[in-house]
Amino acid sequence: MVLAQNLRIRLYDGVATKELQCVVGTGEYLLEIHQSDGVIKSYLLPTFAQGRIKVNNSNLQFFQGANLLGQGIKITLIQGAKEDFINWSVPLVSSKVRAYESDFELTVVKGQIQVINHVDLDTYLEGVVSSEGGSGHQKAYYQAQAIISRTYALAYQNRHQKEGYALCDRVHCQAYLHKRSGSALIDSAVYQTHQMVLKDASGKYFPTFFSANCGGQTCPPQDVWNEPISGLYSFVDTFCIHTKQANWQKRIPLTTWLDFLTANYDFPIADSTAMALLQDFQSINRSAFYLHPVYGIPMRDLRQEFKLKSSFFNVVVSGQEVVLSGKGFGHGVGLCQEGAMQMAKKGYNATQILEFYYPGAVVVKDAHSPTKE
Ligand SMILES: [Zn+2]
Numbered sequence: 001m002v003l004a005q006n007l008r009i010r011l012y013d014g015v016a017t018k019e020l021q022c023v024v025g026t027g028e029y030l031l032e033i034h035q036s037d038g039v040i041k042s043y044l045l046p047t048f049a050q051g052r053i054k055v056n057n058s059n060l061q062f063f064q065g066a067n068l069l070g071q072g073i074k075i076t077l078i079q080g081a082k083e084d085f086i087n088w089s090v091p092l093v094s095s096k097v098r099a100y101e102s103d104f105e106l107t108v109v110k111g112q113i114q115v116i117n118h119v120d121l122d123t124y125l126e127g128v129v130s131s132e133g134g135s136g137h138q139k140a141y142y143q144a145q146a147i148i149s150r151t152y153a154l155a156y157q158n159r160h161q162k163e164g165y166a167l168c169d170r171v172h173c174q175a176y177l178h179k180r181s182g183s184a185l186i187d188s189a190v191y192q193t194h195q196m197v198l199k200d201a202s203g204k205y206f207p208t209f210f211s212a213n214c215g216g217q218t219c220p221p222q223d224v225w226n227e228p229i230s231g232l233y234s235f236v237d238t239f240c241i242h243t244k245q246a247n248w249q250k251r252i253p254l255t256t257w258l259d260f261l262t263a264n265y266d267f268p269i270a271d272s273t274a275m276a277l278l279q280d281f282q283s284i285n286r287s288a289f290y291l292h293p294v295y296g297i298p299m300r301d302l303r304q305e306f307k308l309k310s311s312f313f314n315v316v317v318s319g320q321e322v323v324l325s326g327k328g329f330g331h332g333v334g335l336c337q338e339g340a341m342q343m344a345k346k347g348y349n350a351t352q353i354l355e356f357y358y359p360g361a362v363v364v365k366d367a368h369s370p371t372k373e
C-alpha cells in the first residue's frame, strides 16, 4: 500500500502512560518489537487476548494476556487495511477506551510510553471534527469545522517538530480523542471538503481560531493574546445568543474578589468612589478591562483567576458576594461553534458560515494538502 503523506500525532499527551492496553478492533495488525539486533514479528487479531505494553527501564515489554512476547526499544503496530483500528486504554489512569485507526509507534520517553499515531490528514480530521464538534449537528457545520481544522493542521504541522511529532492530541493543538465516532456524517463532511482550506488574500493559511460560544460578540485577539492577528477582529454574532453555552453565572465572596483586586491592581477599597463603581459593572459590549476607564483590570486576568467560562460578563455586588453574569464559553476569537451550528441548522452552507466568521478569508483547494490515494 502506498501511503499518502502521513502526520505524526502524539496520543495521550499529558497522560501518565507507564502501561497501555490494546485490542485490535477490526482487521489485522502487524506487531513489530524492535530490538538492537533484530525484530520480533507477530500478528494481532480482534479475537486475541488483550495486549499490554509496559515500560521496563528504556525498553518496552509486550504481553499478550500473561505471556511476554518480547521486549525492545520500539514497538510498531501496522494496520493490515485502511479503517482497521485499535482500541487503546491506560489501565492505571482510566478504563475509557479510545479507538484509533492507522499505524502506531511506541517508544519510551522520560520513563513513559510515547504513542505516535501515523495517520493521513483526512483520517486524523475525522477524529478531530468529532472530538471538537461532538455529535448531532448538521453536515454544513461539520464541513466548516473540517476546513478550519485542516487549515490549522497544515499551518501548524511543525508545532512539535523538536519533540519528533507534528501535533499533539490535546486542545493545545486540536483535540483528537478518538477516531471512530460512529458518525458517517462527519466522515463524509471531511471527504467532501478534501484539500479545502481557508487562506487570506496573500495566499497564507488563515488563522482559524475558534471557541465554543462567543457570547454574542467575538473577541478581538489582542484582548486574549496581547497582539492583534491580521484578519481577526470583533463583531456581533446573533446566531449563538440562545444556545446552550450562551449564558453563565457565578457567585464569588466579596472578600475574595476584593483581595484579588487589591493584591494585584492596588484597588483602593478605602475609597468610597471606587467602591461605588464596583457595585455595578455592566459590559453591554465586550470590554477588555473591568471598571474601565478608571481602572485597567484585564477581564482576561479575572477569567483566569476565577476560572470563568468567558471574559464577557457583568459584575454586581449582592450582600457579601459578587454575582457575575456572563456570556459565552471560551476565548471568543474567530469562529463561534454554537453560532456555526445554528447557521447550519438555518440552512447556511459551509462557505457561508466560514465567510461570516472569517471575513476576508477564502476557501481554496490546497495543492500542498496530500491527495487521496
Ligand atoms: Zn500541541
Ligand SMILES: [Zn+2]
Binding pocket: 213, 214, 215, 216, 217, 237, 239, 240, 241, 336, 338, 339
Ligand atoms: Zn457566537
